[in-house]
Amino acid sequence: MKRSRGQRSGFTLIELLVVIALLGMTTTLGMTILYRVSEAWRKATIRAELDAKADYILSQMGQDFAQVVSAQVSGQGIRGSSQTAQDPRFFGVPLQDDVVVLPVTLSPGPGELPRRVDVGYHIDREAGVHTLVRTTTIPGNTESVASVKVSDGVLAMRIEYAAKAPGSAWQSPWSNAALPGAVRISLTLADPDRPYEQIARKAVFPIYVD
Numbered sequence: 001m002k003r004s005r006g007q008r009s010g011f012t013l014i015e016l017l018v019v020i021a022l023l024g025m026t027t028t029l030g031m032t033i034l035y036r037v038s039e040a041w042r043k044a045t046i047r048a049e050l051d052a053k054a055d056y057i058l059s060q061m062g063q064d065f066a067q068v069v070s071a072q073v074s075g076q077g078i079r080g081s082s083q084t085a086q087d088p089r090f091f092g093v094p095l096q097d098d099v100v101v102l103p104v105t106l107s108p109g110p111g112e113l114p115r116r117v118d119v120g121y122h123i124d125r126e127a128g129v130h131t132l133v134r135t136t137t138i139p140g141n142t143e144s145v146a147s148v149k150v151s152d153g154v155l156a157m158r159i160e161y162a163a164k165a166p167g168s169a170w171q172s173p174w175s176n177a178a179l180p181g182a183v184r185i186s187l188t189l190a191d192p193d194r195p196y197e198q199i200a201r202k203a204v205f206p207i208y209v210d
Contacts, residue, residue, distance in 0.1 A: 050197070061185060064119045071177060078180060118137045130152065155190040157185065164179075
């Protein structure tokens with residue numbers, strides 16, 4: 001008894017090859033989508049962490065700027081220097097590496113008296129980590145320097161100053177004995193493990209005392 005032409009069992013080689021090709025394309029497409037979703041999630045997470053660091057840094061600076069004392073009381077004004085640094089990972093592009101020192105009176109704790117100190121901010125670039133450091137110094141005592149790490153990943157810091165006269169242009173550095181009317185801080189933060197992932201933040205801190 002002969003089998004009719006309309007009856008078939010199994011798959012032909014061409015059909016199997018087509019199915020394998022379709023499965024391969026589907027797998028490749030799925031892996032590509034998964035990678036892109038994972039990469040987007042990683043970037044969003046890194047950016048959120050950098051934003052949180054920037055908020056913390058600017059909040060800390062804001063507290064110190066709010067406690068700046070008059071130049072007549074401290075005997076000196078705000079001191080700011082402008083300089084640049086380099087990191088070989090960025091092909092020798094200059095990184096803003098400004099430094100600022102503020103005459104402040106720290107709020108006292110329970111049973112303490114207010115303390116007159118100089119608070120400084122600079123970037124420590126040892127081992128390529130780029131750590132923002134806050135220093136506290138008692139005036140006239142160079143051996144009283146205390147350093148505290150504020151945050152790592154601070155790639156660059158630009159500090160500009162505006163005089164109290166209306167319409168004054170931003171300038172850097174600042175060596176005037178009088179206090180500026182405002183200080184503008186521009187930060188560039190980078191993820192230590194993925195330095196090409198960066199954010200830039202800026203804040204202006206008014207100086208209310210003379």
